Structure formats: structure tokens, C-alpha cells
Amino acid sequence: MTTKTTGMVALVTGGSTGLGLAxxxxxxxxxxxxxxxxxxEEKFKGAALPEAVTVVVGDLTDADHRDRLRTEVERHGRLDxxxxxxxxxxxLPMRPLAEVDIPDxxxxxxTNIGGPLVLTSALLPWLREADGVLLSISSDAAVQHYETWGLYGASKAALDHVTLTYAAETGLRAYAVDPGDMRTAMHQDAFPGEDISDRPLPETVVPRLLALVEARPESGRYAAADLGGVLG
Structure with missing residues (x-):
């Protein structure tokens, strides 16, 4: 059953921790x-998300899970x-490219490009109808070259490319945004044993992302730290 939601609807993947949760x-x-x-599911139990958030537990690389996400969008009747x-x-630990194999x-x-690509395609009808926004969380590793970050960085560079190609092919606003270093579990995994308490919390990035979505500048790749100047 489809329920036409009158308010704005968003789908945020990876919402149990870190920037997705915030x-x-x-x-x-x-x-x-x-x-x-x-x-x-355990992480969501401790997340204390508002009632307006619907959680669908599963892995984005799983086709059945993506179908459940599509069904949830269909139930809301729109996607902005x-x-x-x-x-x-x-x-982990992260390794040089010479030590990476095909399964890695x-x-x-x-996870980083296949799931997002096919999920976007599945949800395009709702994004088109709402003249919605496509936002992909990127990384400076997509354009810089750090030791042991090659596999991750290459996947983020590909995500940037796919995101902005969707913009070219559909006319939708699309953004690849580097949020900068953040104090998250994922960032801690990248620097095992190091103190990352000097990194900003992901909550500090959220206002910039919300402002980007509201302002809807030209599609492109942005750094969250620079968005203040871009958005005026």
C-alpha cells in the first residue's frame, strides 16, 4: 500500500552510526x-533516533534488502x-595496493559503488518526480593519494563519477561531498591505536549538508569545509 507523504522524504544509507546517524x-x-x-540491529537499538525515522536492517549489497528499501520509498510515495x-x-588493517587481492x-x-549505483537506478522514478537531490558522501582520498588508502580512495573516486554522471544523464541535482575527518568508528578503524579525539564530531558536518540540499547549487564535488563560501 502506498501512502502519499506530504512532507519531504529522505533515504540515508548507513544510518546506524557516525555521519549517517547524525x-x-x-x-x-x-x-x-x-x-x-x-x-x-543492535546499533540501531542504542541510536535513539526520532520517530520520523524508519529503519530497515540489512546490507546494501543484498538485492533483497535493496528491494525492501524500494518498497519503503514506495510506501511513502515520494523521495526528495x-x-x-x-x-x-x-x-583491516588497511594495506598497500600491492597486498590487495580480487576478493578485497x-x-x-x-559496498562503495555497486550498491549505490543500482539503488539510485531503482529509485530514479521517485527522485525524478520530486525533482530530488542525490548526495554521495565522498572523501579527500578520492582525489589525494595516501598510503594504504588506494582501494578505498579508488572506490570513492568512482562513486563521485557515478554520482555526477547521474546528474548529467537525468538533470537532477547531484553532489559528491567530502565531509572531512570526523570522530567516528570508521575513522578510528583507519587509525588503530591513535587518539582521534581532536577530530570534529559528525554532527558538526550536518548543518552544511542540510544547507547544501536546501540551496541546491550546481551539481558537483564539494568539500564540506568550503560550503560556507559556496552557499553564501
């Missing part, structure tokens, strides 16, 4: 209906914002 909560506080997903936030660093590549590629 963005899902931030959108809900601004009156959005939010659909989010993640692989851990699709955020590709879910991602993986790959095998397939795992990172399916």
Missing part, C-alpha cells in the same frame, strides 16, 4: 520523514533526497 536525526528534526538502513553514506574501508576489491567495490 544526518538522519538532523533531517528528522527539520521535519523530514527519513528512511535509513544498516547491518546491525537520496544519500549514499554507507561504505567500507575494506580489509570486490568487497569494497560492491
Amino acid at each position: 544526518l538522519s536525526a538532523g533531517l528528522a528534526r527539520q521535519g523530514w520523514q527519513v528512511i535509513t538502513d544498516g547491518r546491525s 533526497l537520496l544519500v549514499h553514506n554507507a561504505s567500507t574501508l575494506g580489509p 576489491l570486490m568487497h569494497v567495490w560492491r
Whole structure:
């Protein structure tokens, strides 16, 4: 059954922790209906998300899970914002490219680019109808070259390319945004044993992302730290 939601609807992947959790909560506080997903039901139990957030537990690389996300969008009857936030660093500890093999590549590629690509295609009818926004969370590793970050960085560069190609092919506004370093579990995984308490919390990035979605500048790749100047 489809229920035509009158308010704005967003789907944010990877909403159980970090930036995905902060963005899902931030959108809900601004009156959005939010659909989010993640692989851990336990993490969602401790997340204390607002009632306006619908959680669909599962793995984005799984076709049945993507179908459930599509069904949830259909139930809401619209989609104004699709955020590709879910991602993986790959095998830990992170390794030089010379030590990466095909299974490592397939795992990172399916999560960071394959899932987002096919999910976007599945949800295009609702995004088109709402003249919605496609937002992919990128990384400076997509354009810089750091030791051991090659596999992850290549996947984010591909995500940037796919995101902005969707903009060219559909006319929708689409953004690839580097949020900068954040104090998240994923960032801690990248720097095991290091103190990352000097990194800003993901909640500090959310206002910039919300302002970007509201302002709708030209499609492109942006750094969250620079959005103040871009958005005026």
C-alpha cells in the first residue's frame, strides 16, 4: 500500500552510526520523514533516533534488502533526497595496493559503488518526480593519494563519477561531498591505536549538508569545509 507523504522524504544509507546517524536525526528534526538502513540491529537499538525515522536492517549489497528499501520509498510515495553514506574501508588493517587481492576489491567495490549505483537506478522514478537531490558522501582520498588508502580512495573516486554522471544523464541535482575527518568508528578503524579525539564530531558536518540540499547549487564535488563560501 502506498501512502502519499506530504512532507519531504529522505533515504540515508548507513544510518546506524557516525555521519549517517547524525544526518538522519538532523533531517528528522527539520521535519523530514527519513528512511535509513544498516547491518546491525543492535546499533540501531542504542541510536535513539526520532520517530520520523524508519529503519530497515540489512546490507546494501543484498538485492533483497535493496528491494525492501524500494518498497519503503514506495510506501511513502515520494523521495526528495537520496544519500549514499554507507561504505567500507575494506580489509583491516588497511594495506598497500600491492597486498590487495580480487576478493578485497570486490568487497569494497560492491559496498562503495555497486550498491549505490543500482539503488539510485531503482529509485530514479521517485527522485525524478520530486525533482530530488542525490548526495554521495565522498572523501579527500578520492582525489589525494595516501598510503594504504588506494582501494578505498579508488572506490570513492568512482562513486563521485557515478554520482555526477547521474546528474548529467537525468538533470537532477547531484553532489559528491567530502565531509572531512570526523570522530567516528570508521575513522578510528583507519587509525588503530591513535587518539582521534581532536577530530570534529559528525554532527558538526550536518548543518552544511542540510544547507547544501536546501540551496541546491550546481551539481558537483564539494568539500564540506568550503560550503560556507559556496552557499553564501
